[in-house]
Amino acid sequence: MSQLIRCRKCDEVFMRTPFDQYPLYSNDQDHPIEKFQFIEKDDFKDFLNLHQGHPLERLDIIEDSFVSEKAYFEPVKTSFFKATNGKEKFVVKKFRERIDEPVKYQLIFGDYSLKCATIEIQSEEITKQLKREIFPPPSQTQIDAFLKLYQHMVNEKSSHPLKVYYKLDDFHLMYLLRNCHNIFKGSDYSRMEEFIHRHRDDGVLLLKASFKIQITERIKGEEKALFPVSNLKEEKVAIKK
Numbered sequence: 488m489s490q491l492i493r494c495r496k497c498d499e500v501f502m503r504t505p506f507d508q509y510p511l512y513s514n515d516q517d518h519p520i521e522k523f524q525f526i527e528k529d530d531f532k533d534f535l536n537l538h539q540g541h542p543l544e545r546l547d548i549i550e551d552s553f554v555s556e557k558a559y560f561e562p563v564k565t566s567f568f569k570a571t572n573g574k575e576k577f578v579v580k581k582f583r584e585r586i587d588e589p590v591k592y593q594l595i596f597g598d599y600s601l602k603c604a605t606i607e608i609q610s611e612e613i614t615k616q617l618k619r620e621i622f623p624p625p626s627q628t629q630i631d632a633f634l635k636l637y638q639h640m641v642n643e644k645s646s647h648p649l650k651v652y653y654k655l656d657d658f659h660l661m662y663l664l665r666n667c668h669n670i671f672k673g674s675d676y677s678r679m680e681e682f683i684h685r686h687r688d689d690g691v692l693l694l695k696a697s698f699k700i701q702i703t704e705r706i707k708g709e710e711k712a713l714f715p716v717s718n719l720k721e722e723k724v725a726i727k728k
């Protein structure tokens with residue numbers, strides 16, 4: 488189990504993982520092997536030396552709070568998670584600027600939320616699937632018109648790394664179906680209607696949304712009033728691709 492240690496004076500944090508510790512086995516008969524001690528790797532010793540006499544506390548990492556701007560297997564990235572000492576909530580920034588650098592942790596007073604940045608449709612997949620499933624296949628003009636209609640419902644901006652797929656809500660489904668009457672007639676429409684229903688829940692019509700991590704900082708010393716509105720400082724985290 489990893490442990491996050493905070494120095495309350497300096498507001499620095501240290502992440503202890505089981506890999507930071509070497510087991511020390513005892514040959515002493517009076518102290519059997521199960522009672523082995525752990526000795527810390529130098530990093531944690533350095534942290535303890537640096538913060539000697541300062542009040543230290545353990546922070547609990549809040550489960551499922553981890554967000555990252557890149558996939559988890561990317562070595563150079565910035566991630567955030569939430570931690571608490573039972574009274575206050577913090578954001579911990581985990582980052583590394585170069586692949587050969589150790590991971591660093593930075594304590595931020597505040598919270599974060601995810602803000603939807605863009606929504607895209609899966610144009611290529613929809614085109615492919617329309618040609619494969621509908622016979623006779625819709626004309627390119629019809630396909631283009633359909634994609635244009637679908638995209639019109641959502642707005643397209645530059646893409647961001649935190650992606651989530653979600654399905655169209657009922658309101659927009661009705662809008663899409665109603666407007667498809669302008670593109671497809673008769674049996675063409677019926678086939679298109681079936682296609683839409685088939686792909687809405689778990690198919691190519693799923694919408695691709697991307698999120699931006701938005702950090703809300705608060706000023707230290709305002710612990711009693713959590714996130715007072717007057718002290719809120721909003722900072723948008725620039726996400727580099």
Ligand SMILES: [Zn+2]
Nearest residue numbers: 494497538541
């Ligand atoms: Zn300290």
